[in-house]
Amino acid sequence: MAELAYTVPGLGSDDSRRLIEVLQDRLHAMNDLQLTLKHAHWNVTGSRFIAVHEMLDPQVVEVRGYADDLAERIAQLGGSPVGTPGRLVAERSWTDYSLGKGDSQEHLRALDEVYTGIISSNRKSITLAGELDPMTEDILVEQTRGLEKFQWFMRAHLEGSQA
Secondary structure: OOOOOOOOOOOOHHHHHHHHHHHHHHHHHHHHHHHHHHHHHHHEEOOOHHHHHHHHHHHHHHHHHHHHHHHHHHHHOOOOOOOOHHHHHHHOOOOOOOOOOEEHHHHHHHHHHHHHHHHHHHHHHHHHHHHHOHHHHHHHHHHHHHHHHHHHHHHHHHOOOOO
């Protein structure tokens, strides 16, 4: 990581670097998630098509906002946020969403797994941020709250369906 020109008052360079590293990983996750949600939106089929199709677009918009907030926090900490596809693919620790055109229930099950991975990683990031910086922690807590709500939407559609 490049030398920091500055960081926020009261936060040292070493702690800022640790936070930037965590935030960059979460930025990659949000950029990946918004593309994955849009992909599912375009490829969902079946009897619940319209309900799922219309449920996904607001999630895309919200997750794009999460990415922007994370990138801006990285910049506030003196870092340079990276939003390029090549870096995202090279640095991510998860596999690509493999489902193409598919029934709404297939996509909902796959997206439920995606949300589980992202929420689990966010919670780990919250723990680290809580040790270093309450403002960064607050951003991650708020975003995780929203992600958990979106996962609940997926799970509500899956309840009572054939597995």
